[in-house]
Amino acid sequence: MLALRWLLGKDLRILRRSPVLSTLLILYPAVVAVLIGLALSRSPGLPRVAFLNEIPPSSAVISLGKTQINITSYESHLFKALKLVPVKTRAQALDDVRDGTTLAALIIPATLPKRLATGDETAFIRVVYNGSAINESLVQSAIESKLGQANALLAAQLEKVAGSYIDLLLSGGKLHFLGETFNVLGLRASERLVDKVVAQLPANSPFYPRLAAVASFAKIAVNNLGTSKAVIGAVAAPVVARNEFVNGRRTPLDFYAVAVAVTVSLMFVCLLLASGMLALEREENTFGRLARGLVRPGALLAEKALLAATCAALVGFAMLAGISIFVTLDWTRAGLWLLAIVGGSAAFATLGVTLGGLVRDVRAASLVALLVSFPLVFLALVPAGAVAPGLYDVIRVLSAVFPFKPAFEALNAAVNHSSPSVWVAIGHLAVLVAGFGVLARLSLRR
Amino acid sequence: MAAATLRALSLGKRFGERVALREVSFELAGGEILAVIGPNGAGKTTLLSLLAGAMAPSDGSVSSPAGERIGWVPQQTAVYSKLSVLENLRLFARLERVADPQAAVETMLEQTGLRERADEQLGRLSGGNRQRVNIAVGLLADPAVALLDEPSASLDPRQRERLWRFIGARAQAGTGIVFTTHDIAEAERYADRVLVLADGELLYAGSLDGLREGRGADLEAAFVEFLRERGH
Numbered sequence: 274m275l276a277l278r279w280l281l282g283k284d285l286r287i288l289r290r291s292p293v294l295s296t297l298l299i300l301y302p303a304v305v306a307v308l309i310g311l312a313l314s315r316s317p318g319l320p321r322v323a324f325l326n327e328i329p330p331s332s333a334v335i336s337l338g339k340t341q342i343n344i345t346s347y348e349s350h351l352f353k354a355l356k357l358v359p360v361k362t363r364a365q366a367l368d369d370v371r372d373g374t375t376l377a378a379l380i381i382p383a384t385l386p387k388r389l390a391t392g393d394e395t396a397f398i399r400v401v402y403n404g405s406a407i408n409e410s411l412v413q414s415a416i417e418s419k420l421g422q423a424n425a426l427l428a429a430q431l432e433k434v435a436g437s438y439i440d441l442l443l444s445g446g447k448l449h450f451l452g453e454t455f456n457v458l459g460l461r462a463s464e465r466l467v468d469k470v471v472a473q474l475p476a477n478s479p480f481y482p483r484l485a486a487v488a489s490f491a492k493i494a495v496n497n498l499g500t501s502k503a504v505i506g507a508v509a510a511p512v513v514a515r516n517e518f519v520n521g522r523r524t525p526l527d528f529y530a531v532a533v534a535v536t537v538s539l540m541f542v543c544l545l546l547a548s549g550m551l552a553l554e555r556e557e558n559t560f561g562r563l564a565r566g567l568v569r570p571g572a573l574l575a576e577k578a579l580l581a582a583t584c585a586a587l588v589g590f591a592m593l594a595g596i597s598i599f600v601t602l603d604w605t606r607a608g609l610w611l612l613a614i615v616g617g618s619a620a621f622a623t624l625g626v627t628l629g630g631l632v633r634d635v636r637a638a639s640l641v642a643l644l645v646s647f648p649l650v651f652l653a654l655v656p657a658g659a660v661a662p663g664l665y666d667v668i669r670v671l672s673a674v675f676p677f678k679p680a681f682e683a684l685n686a687a688v689n690h691s692s693p694s695v696w697v698a699i700g701h702l703a704v705l706v707a708g709f710g711v712l713a714r715l716s717l718r719r
Numbered sequence: 720m721a722a723a724t725l726r727a728l729s730l731g732k733r734f735g736e737r738v739a740l741r742e743v744s745f746e747l748a749g750g751e752i753l754a755v756i757g758p759n760g761a762g763k764t765t766l767l768s769l770l771a772g773a774m775a776p777s778d779g780s781v782s783s784p785a786g787e788r789i790g791w792v793p794q795q796t797a798v799y800s801k802l803s804v805l806e807n808l809r810l811f812a813r814l815e816r817v818a819d820p821q822a823a824v825e826t827m828l829e830q831t832g833l834r835e836r837a838d839e840q841l842g843r844l845s846g847g848n849r850q851r852v853n854i855a856v857g858l859l860a861d862p863a864v865a866l867l868d869e870p871s872a873s874l875d876p877r878q879r880e881r882l883w884r885f886i887g888a889r890a891q892a893g894t895g896i897v898f899t900t901h902d903i904a905e906a907e908r909y910a911d912r913v914l915v916l917a918d919g920e921l922l923y924a925g926s927l928d929g930l931r932e933g934r935g936a937d938l939e940a941a942f943v944e945f946l947r948e949r950g951h
Contacts, residue, residue, distance in 0.1 A: 558797035562856070565772040565791065567814040 320412045323369040323378040324357035332386045355415060370403045371519050376656060377402045377412040389511055397515040411656060420514055427511045443495060464491035531600060532685040535592050537650060539585045539617050540677060544642035547581035547625025552638035570717045574626045581625055582618035589614040602688060609687035609695050616702040617680030623709035624676055630716025653678040676705050724749045724783060724895040725864045731778030732765050739765045740919040747864060752896040754910035756903060761916040763899040764794055767866045783864060790862035794869050796853040800842035804833050804852050807841060808859060815860040827855040830885055846873045865889060867898040871905065883909055903939045917951040
């Protein structure tokens, strides 16, 4: 027991004398845990969606017979499910989706009232996504459930109007049209009148079979039109959501998973190999021998980064080729796959040599690489608009200075045509390569 | 005396607030064997690292005739444990830009007696044999000056004898040798001259006889007495 206490005291003293390591061990997991915790627990619940109502105020009310329906009163049902960010133009809505400010854009077209009033064509609202299956899943279910509620209310109104017309056709009554009032006989009264006339006709009258056919039709019409009111109520979905994508293509969830899997593989191969191989030079004491003029520090870093990036690129490309056996990938874009893989690998490898320069033995380098990468991968996959805006800004900055997100975006764009484009992501990765390159060079001075 | 092949001028090194070495100046002639002795923490390894260019000095400078190579054998073996003896020698011969790497490797295998172990991985060799490879790598490029940091520390007496024979032959061929040691007898046996360092300060440069003068015949006792006189 005494020995245990002494050992514990010794270890605590060692930790106290390693302030940087101790601070990192405590502070880093704490900061990351807080961010992840906030991301999981403090989600606003309502996905942020750009909202554009193109209906002019003068057209917001539609007339169906005697009934007037104000379309804008149904918007509020959609508002309950989403955090709407009002925009003024369609271009602004698309920009918000493209740059990740909002998860999607909801556009109510100016033609909606007319389509609802005439019923000639399906009335719809536009929902524009950035192509990410994750983002889409967050918004789609919310929109569809609330649209269903709005539709139910609207359908009840339409059913009432349509039902009154059917009642008029069935039972007769007064029809007001263009300022005039007409008396409508109604199918039931027509049936009774025809039946009476048929009953009074001699059996051999030439009119008998013709009027009998009319009476039979009236009977069928009365019976079937009576049930049609229920049918109108059952099938009514006056407004449908029409999904569109800013880059014209949706990334299905399995394709999204392909990009995530390959990027994670690139990251691990690069970080572990680059940091480990550089740390090995220190562990074997050969770093000092090399650094005294045999190899320039920059060349040493470049060699380690090149080795790691090449291995990772081969692994990444082989993974895509293997996956393409099971999932249909567009091989005409193989050049872009390679570009994205090389860009991502270069950035991960440069980060790897930075870590390898800071840490002096291979095991510690591997641990640090894992410690750094795991939480940041999780944070990078938090969709825009899925957490509170302030928190997302913090996550966005963290994700921007770590290569996972741009590497994933490059690969996702190369494989799935998603936005931002491969070139934007490659530009981002190039900046990270330069930044980490400088840090790696400084780390060798330790 | 032959012309200087290595010159240290007011060499100093600080690590933060701590001064590891201050104002060390000396010259080394071609073919001369110079021992650097001193208690632990005296700055011996720091001095050799500065001379080798593995560390940048905080003050002063090191100079050697243009084009002359300086070989360095660090205290801890600095070779790749996953590579064989031959692969290590070949790699460093190439990195040192030796004119004929294959010939240099063959010579070194011969001189260090490692030919039979040439294909063995370093990690599987004994500490003594790894140190022989470490020394071989340091001397591969046939340098004008060889800096050896406690070269015999992990060697048995037979290997030590072999090492000194090898170093002696190098010195006879004109190579200037600087080595550090805790073994005063070793310094007396093989060095032409000694530098005595303590707490980063150069206390003495000259022959061991000069150090012994007036302090009795036992060199080790005379050395301790000398340090005590100087307040160390």
